[in-house]
Structures are given as structure tokens and as C-alpha cells.
Amino acid sequence: MRMMRENPIGAWLDELASAAPAPGGGAAAALVAATGAALVEMVVNLTAGRPAYAEHEAHVRQVGARAHALRERAVELAAADAAAFDAVMAAYRLPREAPDRAALIQQATAAAARPPLAVAEVAAELAELAAALPGRSNRTVLSDVGVAASLAAAALESAAVNVEVNLGALTDPGVRDALRTELTAHLDRLPVARQALDAVRRDLG
Secondary structure (H helix, E strand, O other): OOOHHHOOHHHHHHHHHOOOOOOOHHHHHHHHHHHHHHHHHHHHHOOOOOHHHHHHHHHHHHHHHHHHHHHHHHHHHHHHHHHHHHHHHHHHOOOOOOOOHHHHHHHHHHHHOHHHHHHHHHHHHHHHHHHOOOOOOOHHHHHHHHHHHHHHHHHHHHHHHHHHHHHOOOOOHHHHHHHHHHHHHHHOOHHHHHHHHHHHHHHHO
């Protein structure tokens, strides 16, 4: 699989739709997060430098810079998720009589939980960035702030599903519980995205 950055979106979606097991849901969650981050950047770029929003210039530029970093990270994680899944499949393909097969499967499965967990972290921060824009950004693109918040929520929930499917296959309760604790911390920020979207919709209505 080519890196998402090197792949036209149509070709990447064809690959996603194919019978190949990767990319899959984890990479899709990362793409959603990247799209939301790009929307935040767009709103910032349509706000910065405009006299009407001069008092918020420093704030929105900081938001835009962080959104750019999150977009870059999400694109990286899409590829990392596919690679981690391939590693799990490679472990399962080991001969059943291999003495370290079970341990290698567990190691690969725990590692496969990491990319979607990182996507959840990206999405949680993206929600906060979207929430920080209304009232300080260009009102003509307020709906795009709402879409960014909605995508942040979708990316966070989708990433959580991909973490949880790996947690279900882990036998070490210490490893499983540590990963679950991290995920819960990110999911606790989900209401920020919901509230930001609701605020935008009320304002638009």
C-alpha cells in the first residue's frame, strides 16, 4: 500500500473498498481526523489577516498551526494503522507449532492498538481546536467549524472501535487495562466536539 500522501484520494478509496484487509477502519478514522483538521486550517486561513478579526489574530494562528500538525500526524497514522494490521496478520500466519507464536500475536495485537489510540488523541485535540474558533473566526465559514467538530467526534468514536477490537484479543490484563485507560481519557473529551457542533447549529439557526 502506498502512503496516503502519495496516493490520489480516489485511488486510496478504491484500495479501501477492495478485498484487501488493509487499509481498513483504522486508516479511515485517521483520514476523517485529517479532513477535520484541514477544515480548521481553512477557517483559520479565511480569518487571519482580516481587519474584522484582528483582535483574534494570534489566537486563530495558533489554532491553525496546531491543526496543521494534527493533520500531518493523522496522515502518518493512516499508514501506521495499515502496517500494524499487516504485522498482526504475519504473526497469525506463523506455524502453529512455533513456540513463540502466541507471544508474537499478543505483541503485534497490542502494537496494533497504538495507531488508532493515537488517532483518538488527535481527534480529541481537534475537537478542542474546533471549539476554540466560534466567535473568533470568520463567520461566513462557521458551518465549516461545525463540520470539523462533527468529523472530530466521528474520528474519535471510529478510532475507539479500532482500539477496542484489539483490546478484546489481548490476554494480559495489565496491558489491556493500560490501553483502555488511555482510550477512556480521550473519549472523555468527546462532549467537547458535540457541544461545539451544537453551538454552531444553534448559531446558524
